[in-house]
Amino acid sequence: MRIVVCMKQGIDPKTVKISRSREELDLREARPQTQPEDKHALEAALRIREARGGEVVAVVVGSRSAEDTAREAVAMGADKAVWIVYKGQRSGKTMTALVKAAVERLGGADLVLAGQGGDLDTAGPLAGRLAAALGWPLIADALRFDVEPAGLYAVAAFEGKATRLPVVLPAVAEVIPGAERPRYPHPSRIAVAWNDGYVETWNAAEMGLEEEALAADAEMGGLVLGAERQRGQVIGGSPEQAAEELAGILRGKRLL
């Protein structure tokens, strides 16, 4: 059984600042990170492999630093990773075309798992578009998978309840965070993840994709900034003095 896991490198939202004067995101100190949502998909794949055997292949699309996500997937336990070098905008259409081509180049897959789109993910949720492109059934909001002698079952969140469904393979599933926390990368895998042989580097041309197939179907329209939060005020002094001052401020603002 081959399970393909779609993984992306995003930006740690905690390292992104907003420049209000220029009305843009200030990414100078932004740190790349593997999308946490995708780690849940990888964890689900690893658990299926542990119960049923087979192979887990992480497919990562992105520019230079995205290789680190491919290596991290290997360190977490993927048998191997494919890093598709792509520097253009990652729209939903682009990602779908690249991952579909990668699945075909791998010789097919039994199950393709994807996480939900992240906070700063311009491509949006991938699983639905990918299922449509591959012509495979989609399991939405999968919390976990159960491997049983009778087959593979997905436990998915449906109308607020966990619902168990048989999985008809091949299929695509969108995995959402559930009780199964993604495992930590294992030191012995970290030690070899940057060695040769674990990550294959592909590009769109090698997979027979032309520019037209990769053209983004969405573009960044601009940045809408929320209301600026007011700075807090620290009140010093003894508790009694502070309470008195606080009461005065609240009265002044007609809140008391």
Next chain:
Amino acid sequence: MDFTLPKHLQLFKEMLKEFAETEVRPKAKKMDAEGWPDPDVVRKLGENGLLGIPFPTKYGGGGLGEMGYCLLMETMGGVCTSTATLIGAHIGIGVMALYLGGTEEQKKKYMPDLCNGRKIAAFCLTEPGAGSDAAGIKTRAIKDGNSWVITGNKIYITNGPIADVFTVLAVTDPALGARGGVTAFIVEKGMPGVSVGTVEHKMGIRGSATSEMIFDEVVVPSANVLGQVGAGFVTFMATLDTGRLGLGAACLGGAEAALESMCKYAAGRQQFGKPIAEKQAIQWMIADTASEVEALRSMVYRTAWMVDTNQPYTKEAGICKLFGSEVAARAINRAVQVHGALGYTRDFWIERAWRDARIAEIFEGTNEIQRIVIAEQMLRPYGVRVRP
């Protein structure tokens, strides 16, 4: 020169940070209060491969070398000194003695279970009459056919009450003295005559278990001689070098955490209408600590690199331990001062860190012994023999 950590160690550092914050920090206060390691923490350390970090993967280790081990100790030292101590006693000296002195068969037999945490190791050197004077041990091992019979008491053994495998130093030929007359043995918990003596109630590192270990006519097969008969003292002294480096790394983590806490608290704490960080007295404490932390980090990382590139590092390991323990003590003491009364309460971690830091100037060879080790290394080329 490139001071950047390799990519794989950067990922390991991130993994360690997440692990320490998620699995260890929430338990640190409880371990200190109860005076015992949390079995769940120990289990998770093992399951996640953190109890064999420096050792080759062929023995079940993490294959991340001394640099990986120092990152582990640095991270844990900043979150829970007790857990760093447990790891240091297990990896840095317990398993390390096996790795440095053991035969291939012994490594293959014992190391996989020790590296994945199914078993815990302890290093048994100190005795009532032999602390800094390690060569003065009295524990005896007498040959009896194809076995050895070990009798003696070891004290202040970190991990003693929870360990499964002990590396034990014993006199095998009193006439030969330390060099040739002392042998290391691998002793297992279940062997008749092995028992845990007095469990120590300590001022700090209370979340690590420390006890006396009693070896009462323990019969061990000759196959459990660690390496060669008579080579024990040399193996144990070489082991202590890596132990000292690991301790220096743990001290680095403690000092870094103190520095970060000082800056954060000083920036937020208002007195006389402005943050105390705007006061020169506070700024100087922060600047002095930052300078010492930078120096210590360079020292620890460079020494780890020396170990991983097979260079001699006895002097450097001694310096890391000596300087590291003093930097950590000063940093944490300053942090208590910056935090004021809050830093003196049990509600805040810095009080625990202050108690924990004191031992670093004592164990793994007192700082007085470190000065002798360092001076000996410096003066040997000039024909000066430095002895305690």
